[in-house]
Amino acid sequence: MNRNALTLKQLSISYGRNMVVQGVDLTEIQPGTLTALIGPNGAGKSTLLRGIAGLTRIRGEVLLGDTLLSRLGPREQAQRMTYMPQSLPPGVAITVIEAVLSAVQAGRSGQPGKAELDQAYDALEHLGIGALSSRYLSELSGGQRQLAALAQAIVRKPEILLLDEPTSALDPHYQVRVLGNVRKLIQAHGLIGMVVLHDISLAARFADRVTVMHAGQIAADGTPSAAITAEMMARVYAVEARVEHCSQGQIQVIVDRALDRAA
Ligand SMILES: Nc1ncnc2c1ncn2[C@@H]1O[C@H](COP(=O)(O)OP(=O)(O)OP(=O)(O)O)[C@@H](O)[C@H]1O
Ligand SMILES: [Mg+2]
Incomplete structure (x- = not known):
């Protein structure tokens, strides 16, 4: 089980x-925790995630424990983390199970055996899409395609799981199911999870930590109730909003109106 925290220094x-x-500094993103990265369009969330994943040139440091991730080769980086992009590549003519199996095999040699096949089917069952296993990626709906991509991202249980808006195309059942399962996986295996979300109530419900980006910088960072406030919603999103608790005690953000953005 991974025990190393992720740290960003002057990224x-x-x-x-x-x-x-x-110059983003984020300290001690702990194994076994889920961090939601939120913020307005164009704030830099996807760029930050791509930087952590080693997919774009960075200045500064991304550290896992004492290891500088940018010093690892692409193969080792790919083994230690998975990144699911905001826009998925167009589906190709391979089946869902073939796609998930190829994710299991990433960085390994030889033919997949029964253990790998079981691992791939388990990932699909977990997300509730076992019935799609023999369908072609190119023939799935947008949400089904997103679920198949999620299965590919989680199947290897990498040390770091980076998901960019993984629930943007999903209905309420799958939104809650996916985030619940991702959270369980992260806790059970000590993974570091970072998920970009626009649904702030969903972020508050599932994340241990909420990091708010605004214009390339960290505007708030902490527990959901510390980071999500009416003041933050006005300053960062330019909306008048109420942050309330529902009958079950969960944070709900109700947006009343858009404010004029400061020039
Ligand atoms: N390939 C690119 N070339 C040039 N500028 C880019 C590129 N990708 C993003 N940008 C710019 O960088 C800034 C941050 O973009 P980014 O995609 O990281 O935002 P985001 O927070 O993920 O937004 P969204 O919520 O809309 O996905 C934006 O101003 C965007 O226009
Ligand atoms: Mg984005």
């Missing part, structure tokens, strides 16, 4: 001259 990422992630 900056630029596209040309435009620095969209600006």
Whole structure:
């Protein structure tokens, strides 16, 4: 089981001259915990995730314990973390089970055996899409495609799981099922989970820690109730909002109106 925390030190990422992630420091993202990364469109969430995943040039450091992740080769990086992008590549003409099996085999040699096949079917059953196993990726609906991609991301139980808006195409059943299962997986295997979400109530419900990005910087970071406040909603999202607790004690964010964004 992984015991190393993830730390970002002065992480900056630029596209040309435009620095969209600006000296982000995040300490002690602990194994066994789920961090929700939230923030407005264009805040830099996807860019930050791609930076952690080693998919874009960074300045600063991404550390897992004492190990500098950028020093690892692409193969070892791919073994230690999985990253699910916000926009999935178009589905190709392979079946769901073939796709998940190829994720199981990533970085391994030889033919998959019964253990690997069981692992792949388990991932599908967990997400409630066992019935889709022999369907072609290219013939799935948007939400089904997202669930198949999730199965590919979680099947190997990597040390670090980076999911960019994994529930954006899902109905309420699958939203709750996926986040509940991801949380259980993270706790059971001591994984570090980082998930970008736009649904703030969902983030509050499933995440241990909520990190809010705004214009390339961290605008708030802490427990859901510390990070999600009416003041933060106004400052970061330019909305007037109420942060209330439902009859079961969960945080609910109700947005009343859009405020003029500061020029
Ligand atoms: N490939 C690129 N080339 C140039 N600029 C980019 C590129 N990708 C993103 N950007 C810019 O970087 C900034 C951050 O983008 P990013 O995709 O990280 O935002 P985000 O927080 O994920 O937003 P969203 O919630 O809309 O997905 C934006 O201003 C965007 O226009
Ligand atoms: Mg994004």
